[in-house]
Structures are given as C-alpha cells and as structure tokens.
Amino acid sequence: MKRLVVFAAAAALTGGAYALDFGQKIEQQLKASSLSLFGVLNTVNASSTTQITGAQAEADPTQLVTLAPGLTATVVSKDPALGGNVDQMVLWPTDTNPTHLIFCNEEGAAAPGLQRVTIATGAVATILTGTNRCDPVRKTPWGTIIAAEENGNVSKVIEIIDPLNTTGVTLSGTTLSGADAGHVALRTAFGALSFEGFALFPNGVIYYGDENRPGTGGVGAPGGSFFKFVPDTLWVSGSSAITDLSQSPYATGGRVFGFRPGRNGGSFSNADVGQGNEFGRGYWIEIINGQTIGGVNVNRSDLRTAAAALRLAAYYRPEDIDIDQKQLALGKVRFCGTNTGQDVQNGDNHWGEVYCITDGTLAQAGDTTSATQTLATNNGAGSVPYTVLTASTPEYQPLVIGHFQFAMMDNIAFQPGRGNLILHEDGEGPASVPARGNDLWDCLDDGADADILSDGCVRIATINDQTGAGSGGGGAEWTGGIFDATGQHFYVSIQHAIGTGTSGTPGPTYAHGYILDITGWQ
Amino acid sequence: MHRKSAGLRALLILGGAFVTGNASATAVSATAQLFGMSQVGGPALTFSKDFFTQDAQTSILGDTFATGAAAQDIMVGSNPGAESSWSAFSAPYTNVGTTVPGSASSMFQWSFDYSASSSGSVTLDFDYNYAAAILNLTGGDKAGASSRLDALLDGVPSSEVERFYFISNANGDASGEGHIFLTFDVLTGQHGTVTFTASSQGFVSTVPLPAGIWLLTSALGALGFMRRRIA
Numbered sequence: 001m002k003r004l005v006v007f008a009a010a011a012a013l014t015g016g017a018y019a020l021d022f023g024q025k026i027e028q029q030l031k032a033s034s035l036s037l038f039g040v041l042n043t044v045n046a047s048s049t050t051q052i053t054g055a056q057a058e059a060d061p062t063q064l065v066t067l068a069p070g071l072t073a074t075v076v077s078k079d080p081a082l083g084g085n086v087d088q089m090v091l092w093p094t095d096t097n098p099t100h101l102i103f104c105n106e107e108g109a110a111a112p113g114l115q116r117v118t119i120a121t122g123a124v125a126t127i128l129t130g131t132n133r134c135d136p137v138r139k140t141p142w143g144t145i146i147a148a149e150e151n152g153n154v155s156k157v158i159e160i161i162d163p164l165n166t167t168g169v170t171l172s173g174t175t176l177s178g179a180d181a182g183h184v185a186l187r188t189a190f191g192a193l194s195f196e197g198f199a200l201f202p203n204g205v206i207y208y209g210d211e212n213r214p215g216t217g218g219v220g221a222p223g224g225s226f227f228k229f230v231p232d233t234l235w236v237s238g239s240s241a242i243t244d245l246s247q248s249p250y251a252t253g254g255r256v257f258g259f260r261p262g263r264n265g266g267s268f269s270n271a272d273v274g275q276g277n278e279f280g281r282g283y284w285i286e287i288i289n290g291q292t293i294g295g296v297n298v299n300r301s302d303l304r305t306a307a308a309a310l311r312l313a314a315y316y317r318p319e320d321i322d323i324d325q326k327q328l329a330l331g332k333v334r335f336c337g338t339n340t341g342q343d344v345q346n347g348d349n350h351w352g353e354v355y356c357i358t359d360g361t362l363a364q365a366g367d368t369t370s371a372t373q374t375l376a377t378n379n380g381a382g383s384v385p386y387t388v389l390t391a392s393t394p395e396y397q398p399l400v401i402g403h404f405q406f407a408m409m410d411n412i413a414f415q416p417g418r419g420n421l422i423l424h425e426d427g428e429g430p431a432s433v434p435a436r437g438n439d440l441w442d443c444l445d446d447g448a449d450a451d452i453l454s455d456g457c458v459r460i461a462t463i464n465d466q467t468g469a470g471s472g473g474g475g476a477e478w479t480g481g482i483f484d485a486t487g488q489h490f491y492v493s494i495q496h497a498i499g500t501g502t503s504g505t506p507g508p509t510y511a512h513g514y515i516l517d518i519t520g521w522q
Numbered sequence: 523m524h525r526k527s528a529g530l531r532a533l534l535i536l537g538g539a540f541v542t543g544n545a546s547a548t549a550v551s552a553t554a555q556l557f558g559m560s561q562v563g564g565p566a567l568t569f570s571k572d573f574f575t576q577d578a579q580t581s582i583l584g585d586t587f588a589t590g591a592a593a594q595d596i597m598v599g600s601n602p603g604a605e606s607s608w609s610a611f612s613a614p615y616t617n618v619g620t621t622v623p624g625s626a627s628s629m630f631q632w633s634f635d636y637s638a639s640s641s642g643s644v645t646l647d648f649d650y651n652y653a654a655a656i657l658n659l660t661g662g663d664k665a666g667a668s669s670r671l672d673a674l675l676d677g678v679p680s681s682e683v684e685r686f687y688f689i690s691n692a693n694g695d696a697s698g699e700g701h702i703f704l705t706f707d708v709l710t711g712q713h714g715t716v717t718f719t720a721s722s723q724g725f726v727s728t729v730p731l732p733a734g735i736w737l738l739t740s741a742l743g744a745l746g747f748m749r750r751r752i753a
Contacts, residue, residue, distance in 0.1 A: 021676040021715055024674060024676050024680065024715075024717060025573075025575070025631060025633060025717055028631060028672060028674060028717060028719040029575070029577070029629065029631060029719070031670070031672070031719070031721075032577070032627075032629035032631070032670065032672075032719050032720070032721035033577065033579075033627055033629060033721070034723070035625055035627050035666075035668075035723040035724075035725060036579055036581070036625065036627045036723075041666050041667075041668040041688050041690065041723055042668055042670055042686050042688065045682070045684060069666075069668060069686070069688050069690065070666050070668075070688075070690055520664075520690075522625055522666070522725050522727060
C-alpha cells in the first residue's frame with residue numbers, strides 16, 4: 001500500500017511551482033525508496049575508487065566488490081582452473097533447483113571455452129576447448145545447451161546434450177574430438193556474426209545481435225544489426241527433452257531474418273529506410289542465400305555483409321539480451337538488450353543504451369508467412385525485392401540511455417518476481433583519470449506512465465579493481481549475471497580481475513576468474 | 523533561516539518503545555528526523571520556494587491510512603507501519619517498523635531555493651536524528667533497518683553529503699544525533715537549490731510470526747496527537 005503526498009508550503013512560495021532541478025529530487029527519491037523499489041536498504045552512491053591487491057582478491061574474492069547495504073556476496077568458485085573471462089552463464093538443470101553453472105569463457109582457443117562449476121563445491125570442469133571468445137550461452141527448452149563465439153563471420157554456434165557428462169571435447173576448425181565429442185554439434189543455420197546475446201523463446205525462435213563497432217572496416221561501415229532465426233519445426237512447449245542432438249529444432253534448419261525499421265507510407269511503399277531511422281516499428285527482412293543486391297552477394301555465412309546490403313538498421317555493438325518473462329507469461333515476445341557505445345575518456349561520450357524489442361505474440365513471432373516488398377534503393381542497387389514477414393511487427397524502443405556514471409552496459413538480467421533489470425557496466429572508467437570501478441545498476445522497467453523509458457535506475461554495486469588482470473587489463477568488469485528462479489540468488493562473474501595470475505593461457509600464471517553469488521534482495 | 527524543533531529525545535524514545543513491543547518476534551524500527559537547519563557564517567542568503575514531499579509505504583495492504591490535522595502527517599498501516607510527518611515534533615521525520623514479515627518505507631524530501639546577496643563561502647548545518655534497530659532476531663528470520671539522510675546542492679558540479687545507518691541480520695541499535703554540513707561558495711546574485719531527503723526503511727522476512735502490535739501507534743496516541751482516520 002502506498003500513499004504519496006506532495007505539496008508546497010504556501011507560506012514560503014514566491015514564484016514558480018518547483019525549485020530548480022526536479023530531476024535531482026527524483027534521483028534522491030529513488031535512493032530513499034530503495035527497499036521497496038529495488039529490494040536493498042540503500043544504494044551505492046559512487047563508483048569505487050578502492051583498489052585491492054591481487055593477494056586480497058585471491059584470498060577473498062568478495063573483497064572485489066562493494067555492495068548495496070543488505071546484499072551479501074559469497075564465493076561460488078575461485079578455482080585456479082576457472083576461465084579468466086567467465087562470461088554468460090546458465091543454471092543447470094533448472095533455474096529452480098540448480099546444481100551447476102554452465103558458462104562461456106571469453107578467451108582465445110588455448111583457454112577453456114565452455115565450462116561448468118558445481119555450485120555446492122566450486123569445482124570446475126571444462127566441457128569444451130577451442131572456441132575463440134565464447135560469449136553467449138543458453139539452455140534450450142528441449143534440454144540442451146547452445147553457445148556461440150564472438151568472432152565475426154567465422155563464429156560458430158555449438159549445441160551440447162548432456163552437458164554434465166561432457167568433458168574435454170576439443171574444437172579445431174569444424175572438427176570435434178574427444179571421448180564425448182558425440183555430445184556436441186555445430187549449428188550453422190543461424191548464420192555467422194559476432195554473437196553476444198541470445199533471446200531464446202519456448203518455441204525455439206531465437207533473436208541475436210552482431211557485436212560490431214560502427215566504422216569497422218572503414219568509415220561509414222554500420223555497426224551491428226539484429227536477427228531472428230525461426231526453425232523449420234517449432235518446438236512445442238511441454239514436450240519431453242530430446243535424447244539425441246538430431247532431434248533438436250536447430251538440427252534441421254530454418255529461416256533467418258534481419259530487423260529493418262520503417263513502415264511509413266503504408267506497408268510496401270516509402271518505408272523510411274536508411275540512416276536516422278533506428279527506432280520504432282519495422283519489418284523482418286529475410287536473409288536469402290544467393291540474393292544479389294547492388295553487386296553484393298547475400299549469404300547467412302556473413303550476416304554483417306548481408307545486413308549492409310539489405311539496409312538493416314545498425315547499432316553500436318549490440319551485447320547481451322534477456323527475455324521479459326512477465327510479457328512471455330502473457331504470451332508476448334519482448335526482450336531487452338544493450339548497445340554498449342564507447343566512453344573512452346575524451347572520446348565519443350556515447351554512453352550506450354538499453355533497448356527493448358517486441359515482436360507480437362509468441363505464435364506471431366514464429367509465423368513465417370511472408371510477402372515480397374519491392375523498394376527502390378540508392379547506391380545503384382536499383383529496385384530490390386525483399387522477402388518480409390507479415391505476421392509480426394517488430395518494434396525497437398529505447399529503455400535506458402547511458403550517462404557518464406552508467407556507461408557501456410554489457411550484460412543484462414531481468415530479476416524474477418520484481419521484474420527489474422540488472423545492468424553490468426563495462427565502461428572505460430577504470431582507465432580514466434581518476435579511475436573508477438565498473439558498477440552494477442538496477443533499473444525499473446517502464447510502467448504505465450506516458451514515456452517509454454525506465455522509471456529509474458540506481459547503482460547497487462561497484463568493483464574495487466581498476467587494474468585488472470594482466471591478461472585482460474582495463475580493470476575488472478561484471479559479466480554474465482543470472483538470477484535463479486526466486487530472484488534471490490544472482491550469480492555473477494568478476495571478469496579479468498586482479499589476482500595472482502597474469503597470463504591468458506592456462507598454466508602456473510593463469511589469471512583465472514571468480515564467480516560470486518549475491519543474495520539479500522528483499 | 524533557522525528551524526529547530528524540540529522533539530529529539532522523544533523521537534528516539536519512541537523508537538525504543540516500538541521495538542520492545544513483542545518479546546518473541548523479530549522487531550525492526552527505523553527513524554530519521556531533520557531536527558533543524560541553520561546557516562553558519564557567510565553572506566546572507568535569501569530562501570524561497572519550499573517544496574515538501576512525503577512517501578509512506580508498506581509491503582502489504584495497510585489496515586490504516588491516517589493523516590493528522592495538518593496534511594503533512596501521514597501514517598500507513600500499523601504492522602508493518604510507515605509514517606512521515608512534520609507536525610508531530612515540529613520538524614519533519616520518518617518512522618517505520620514491523621514485527622511481522624513485511625517491509626515498510628517512509629521518506630520526506632524538503633527543498634528550497636537560495637539566492638546570495640554577496641559572495642563568499644556558505645555553510646548550512648542540518649541537525650538530524652537517526653535510529654535503526656533490530657531486536658529479538660529469531661532464528662531463520664532476516665531483518666534490516668536503515669536510516670538515511672542526504673543533503674544535496676544542485677548545480678554543476680553538485681555537492682551531496684549522505685549519512686547512512688543500518689543494521690542487517692543481527693540484533694543491534696544505532697541511534698543518535700548528527701550534523702550534515704553543506705559548504706559551498708556563492709557569488710553575488712547566485713541562486714540554486716538545496717534538497718534534504720530523509721528516509722527510514724525496515725523489513726522482516728522468511729519466518730512468519732504472529733502479528734504484534736506496533737506500539738508507535740499507541741505511543742503517538744498517548745502523546746496526544748490527534749489523527750483523522752480516513753480508511
């Protein structure tokens with residue numbers, strides 16, 4: 001129950017209704033209401049300027065973080081075999097009663113690629129080695145794991161069955177070896193780009209972005225675009241888990257579509273396609289292998305090139321993605337992600353953003369009914385026939401706009417129950433003068449108010465390490481945070497933190513990672 | 523400008539009385555009060571545009587919602603209960619408490635504009651009281667109580683001074699009087715805004731216990747403050 005009374009003391013009024021900065025008042029009110037809005041007794045007012053030593057971190061990794069009052073961190077693992085850049089993770093076998101964390105290690109092929117840790121003991125095992133910067137990983141509705149590389153158009157997508165009994169598999173090129181290699185398969189149907197986030201829905205429809213910086217390859221080159229893959233055979237919720245990888249919906253192929261905003265002028269005439277139109281409603285444009293546009297051959301195997309040819313919208317390094325489970329419970333598709341931007345001191349001051357994309361109902365999102373949209377394009381491409389989906393209307397809208405203190409957001413996690421979003425800052429603060437640690441921010445979702453932006457964000461944690469490991473440098477960062485089903489356990493990696501190691505290659509000086517469990521939310 | 527009230531000790535005693543309410547249940551309470559504000563030296567400032575905001579909320583549907591004779595007194599629920607008031611102690615304060623699983627939060631925010639008649643360094647002294655307590659923490663329960671006070675000078679750069687007191691998952695009692703000194707330089711004719719925000723928050727979770735009586739309600743009644751029950 002809530003009652004709010006606002007009034008101005010009439011005796012002292014001399015003019016306008018409010019004092020100067022209403023925004024600062026709201027920021028203070030967010031902090032003052034931290035328990036009811038965010039479940040913590042107070043917020044963290046500033047990024048850490050504390051620097052602990054490697055010995056301190058190794059002895060007690062919880063010293064790497066300062067948390068909002070009421071929150072507590074415990075160490076899940078600081079095993080020397082833990083990857084140095086532990087990134088996105090999933091809970092296994094369920095979010096309700098997890099026994100293991102399965103996660104990507106975003107390092108080179110010489111380091112572990114996909115690992116698991118036993119939550120109760122912290123013991124680590126390496127499932128697979130040989131990936132180049134493994135980043136996203138998700139648990140599928142049919143009981144497997146998918147993971148992918150952030151490695152441009154040579155990135156691979158991997159599907160694994162029975163991950164607790166899969167150990168020591170090696171990936172070399174497209175060859176899998178090891179005693180458990182039969183538990184692993186490469187999936188090529190998604191196409192290739194720098195995978196970072198996955199929004200995997202119960203019917204198998206999956207959305208992903210290309211973590212690409214604008215200007216990569218030359219001035220004017222676009223950033224990263226968004227895609228969705230619709231399997232030829234949608235998964236039926238409630239079906240039993242598969243027993244063989246050949247039964248996976250991702251084994252038989254499907255269709256790939258890219259997001260292109262612009263629906264002005266009716267459905268198929270002037271669609272307002274081009275730079276300057278990155279928000280709002282649009283179309284899913286199919287990536288058709290072999291289509292030639294302006295002399296460019298479109299192919300899934302290079303989605304970045306296809307995106308430019310198809311005039312898809314682009315964003316500044318799309319990163320992690322998470323699904324809005326409250327909307328999914330209503331049968332609707334909504335997922336939110338981050339575009340990291342760039343905040344090098346005296347650089348772009350592009351602080352990044354959090355966006356959300358809606359795509360109709362779950363059934364509409366998986367409907368591949370399509371039509372041909374023929375549009376005249378510039379740059380000599382002539383009149384181009386695009387194959388567009390007609391059952392759903394994708395819409396991209398911003399949710400949070402970054403700022404100096406909240407920059408280059410990377411990973412994102414909806415908190416079950418409360419529905420807030422936890423954002424992991426991966427900014428250049430540690431390399432700035434004065435140096436400041438990367439933070440965790442807790443954001444309210446948008447409510448019924450008129451605007452479409454978050455109703456407010458507060459800082460709930462900060463890292464006490466602006467030095468980082470020798471292998472990563474640039475200070476430690478939060479990565480891969482994920483809640484259990486209760487929303488009370490937040491498992492998160494402190495990536496490339498200062499420690500006893502300096503090397504990115506396993507061995508005596510390996511700068512291994514740390515995984516913490518943060519609890520205490522009310 | 524100078525505001526001073528006479529409610530300090532009474533308020534702290536009140537908090538203490540609350541947390542002794544149920545000897546068998548985890549009990550939390552928290553209080554934050556602005557006791558007075560005064561300017562210490564510096565050029566004369568002219569103040570204007572009082573802005574006062576209150577918020578009181580509990581995690582469950584409150585059994586009461588009451589306001590005092592003046593609109594600046596609100597109380598939501600009794601256990602958990604949350605209160606934000608000005609008139610009770612002739613100074614703004616917040617108070618929360620619970621002896622049952624749930625949470626309560628209350629806050630007030632007071633801001634005003636200033637204008638400087640000459641140049642110099644100004645110090646504003648905010649005299650405050652705070653209390654945060656957990657008693658009878660029962661095995662398996664989790665509990666927290668906090669008192670937060672913050673003075674903010676807007677502008678670029680802004681200046682912010684926070685005081686925060688809390689008890690978490692352990693029996694304890696933190697209370698007392700403190701000062702926030704907000705010091706800043708002004709030029710002739712300069713104007714800006716000062717905002718003082720105070721909040722109390724508390725929760726008990728995990729183990730449900732029989733409802734106790736939040737004695738603050740009766741204590742306030744004993745002190746003779748008349749309240750108008752509206753729901």
